[in-house]
Amino acid sequence: MGRIKKKGISGAAKNYITRSRAVKKLQISLPDFRRLCIFKGIYPREPRKKKKVSKGSTAATTFYYTKDVQYLLHEPLLAKFREHKAVAKKIARALGRGEAGDAARLEKNLIPKIKLDHLVKERYPTFIDALRDLDDALSMLFLFASLPSSQHVPAKTISLCQRLCHEFEHYVIVSHSLRKSFLSIKGIYYQATIQGQDILWLVPYRFVQRTGGDIDFRIMGTFVEFYTTLLGFVNYRLYTSIGLVYPPKFNAKVDEQGGELGAFQLEGKGVSTNGNTTNGDKPVVVNPEAQAIADKIATLPGTEEAESETEALAPVDGDEEENTEGIDKFETTAPDADILPQPQVTGAEAASLFAGMVFYISREAPKAPLEFILPAFGCKRVGWDASLGDGAYTTNESDPSITHQIVDRPALSDAEAMAVPETTNGGAAAFKAQWPRSTMPGRTYVQPQWVWDCINQGKLLRPDIYAPGAELPPHLSPWVKPKKGEYDPNLPLQLQEPEVEALEEVEEDEEDEEAASDAKDASSIESGDDMAAIVDRDSSVEAGEGMDVVSSADEEEDSESDADAGADEWEGFESDAESDVSEGEAARIRHQRELEAEATGMAIEPEAQTTKSKNAALRKKAVKKRREEEEERERQKMMLSNKKRKLLKRIEYGSNKRDTEAENLRRKRRRIEKAKAAANAV
Template structure:
């Protein structure tokens, strides 16, 4: 720094001289380096404006129509996104409502389906020109020969790289396909779509039946819920009830049909993989004639594989036999002969394994976790295994009445091992027997009122004569057969064991049908458990005392009302006899004194005075006994009341100690934790109050019965 500048800086104040010296030194050092400035960013080239794109811009970028853009987004799994700041994401003055990620739209630019959509658009123009020229045959020929076929195989492989990914996303597909399988055919839902959905759903049900992978089912207002476990993945879907459906105009079936188109391809891939995993040929043989007669599941014939090659022999085909029918009796007899020959050929193996069945039965059974400590954690119990599910209904022969839902019951029975299911002829083809009087039937599922009389004439043996079928009239029962309501099947499936049949008899009040996925928590109301298992200590005694007090109050109120009514009647009678009494008093010589003596008003005062004297005397005796240290001779209680009073005092003292301990701990908490703990405590008390109210209601119902 020059000496002249230093002298001038010394004359200035210290703050100003330091600033000037700093500036001089800075510019001296950086006098040869250029001064760089930040680049100004243009609007719409960074941030939310670049990351998001509107739907209109996306359609223009892809050069397709809006319906095709919707279909493409559904196929590829691309959905609208909502930016944090709509003003920054929008590039125009008017805010758009639908945004997509820009990277997703760029990803769609290389999609092969775009060429199919453009070819379809060009074909539609050609057809429109032909119709404009009144060339109907040329238009029909173009639509039949040049219509592009859209395949979604590559999209399924892109969206689901592994088979487990496809299984995890299968619940929505099954719910929608089962819904369309039960819809009526309309202009928006053509019959071929419904037939395709029904066929795919029946194929999937056949796999569930063969692999015994069904675990739980539940009847709800929306429909019937099913849960299967396939390769460790839990899949749950809902099937609507088979009522008369009416297509609503408010539902956009075009969007739903696009989802159905993709889900049909997905379920076809999944069914192929599942069938080949267990050694079956896909697709199974389908009998259209039998399906037209209402056979449904029985219209399919499963066929096995051998070393990767299909087995073409009829003897190796596995048809849904449904028990001992005439068509497959020879095949069953052949299997029995083969099994007997194999047993005769290897007797030594039988002798060596004769002592092992008990051990294998023990090892195959699933362990159950039991709570050892009274306040221990309740662990989730393992579900059924495939072997247990296959043997649940294996020994039963079930007949389904006409009023019961046949398809759902048949699916459940077959999935859990039942091989002989019969039903009425009007329900369709494929039954084990259509004769309701067949003596081989062990259980019959009915949904009618209670039966009155047994069948007067029993049916001896099975018959195939159509004139002798259906001899059981409404109101009659077959001797030696168990009649149950449809809920029995669902409860047996959810519990994993056969339930008592007397509680499900026709006309009986059914037990509560609860969701198998909602597990009862400790302290909450459980309709399945008894009151003794879930009520708190002394809750029943306190409730009985409150009810007794309420009854006493009601009796006192009733007595007071009755006394008031009697006094009104007495006053009316006295008013009617007033004239006679006045004449009698005038004739009496000592009327005034005798009148004062005959008044009844002083008797009440005398009784009250006696009660007061008794209370004062009792109080004096209690004071004297307390001063002398003697026991007070109070009103004696019976042993049961003494036990209840003692238990009540112990509970109160215990509760007081617990409350004091909680308050002491709350004093050691911070303000934030204390408020959080109070909120939790409030929620728990609210739930406990609701559970106590439900238990009280149930206790009253049980006492009334």
């Protein structure tokens, strides 16, 4: 007989450990334990059977893997934390005795410096691993770069985050790695493709940030401390991979004047002072020692990344360039086939989107994102108003070299549409733009959304749709593709609404038109002139006038209307032959009605009546077809097992919910289009 095992010494109970036991085992405080777990990338775990792990207890407890805690025992940062704790005790003792000078000396000289370089190398063995985990790091650093300095967020941390973010943006600009961007409620989303990895991050808008008291800045500050180290490593590797010197030169005076990106000067092969690749310009003189180090790192053999980078930098023959100019486009073979995911644009195509254009950013437009996006897609010269900061190509709004101006103001009136010529000293007339009072001739004025829509679609869109004051098209997320059956704002309603819904809409329009015409007739009868005419007619009643005579035609029409009403109330066991009216029968009925109207002197619209009857027949046929499909589907459900029937029910619930949402969106769009058509008619 085997030995009986004790409860809680093997299995799940041994694989998990509570947080209190982990803190006691490591002999550190709870804040230091949280900080160490964030640095090492260790997170709480939820066991499958919590009762077995907690020995029958159901209290809320945080668990970790026992192996992870055992792994933390050998971490060198534990010694740093203990040294910091010992120095903190000495500082507290000195402050208790009133020795402020000794406390300051201890804090300056004895506080241990914590470096996280070994953790970055440990958590990310290859550079591709670091790029894959860069989304959260960039989002957090861009968030802290926009926060105001406070007691919890020191100014030193904010300036470090701003510097690292601007360095990363410069790399994206020079390498033309940016692919998509989206303006959302939370902020601006950017997606860049770097060495085959898609990196998506969020940048908040430049609003005044108000931080609440319910935010734990200690936890966020710990993440920022690790992410700054990570992004510093990534920026160094990215800069050296394309032959740039890291870190770039930083001009503090330009930054104080609002230069931001313009405060950095890149150095390297074929890079000008403004961070753009030179095209015939004189290159900047580079430090030979720094460039030798950069070249050595960029061409290191033995890794797949270095080989791919050297192949990308190596010159190719003319035939190969011709073959790699464009990327393949996947086309569907059938109209109802699935839409294949298309490959993204190349760096050369992104670099040529805004090439040859000169942009000017008005002072009401967002300068920071446009200053980043436009050069990333090939624009070499970007100017803005002097009030937005330093570093612009030009601050003169009347510069004749400007081809596009980004404005976000109402439209101009006809009297203010052209620029007022200003006479110079030489007698020649020079145009001076004073927006919104005047515009420069030959210049294109667009709203900021035009830039985002152009880069998301990979082509230049019509600027007249995005003119100042114009109603902009919907700005859709480039990462969400509409599926079959869902609402698509880009398509007209006729192409995406079902047949029954379209017929119902036609009938509703006809009923609205009839109600409007009846109301119009009633209002005309109630007018004074018509009432006077009726009174005069009543005073001179001749023989036969004023009596309601029901003709045979009226009797037939009443009987037909009663029959139609009965058919609408209950369709009964109707066959296809009875529901479908033949063309010959419809022509005979139409001809009979025309003869009766001619005999009685009544006005009739045969085409309208025929169209209405056809729509009713089509709608009845579509409803019947849909009912038959539902019945067939119910018969098929009966053949399924209970488990599969429940699964299908959940699937149908989600599908019906999506269909209802799409129908509501189509109905809302239909109301908006009707309101616009009525306003235009007026």
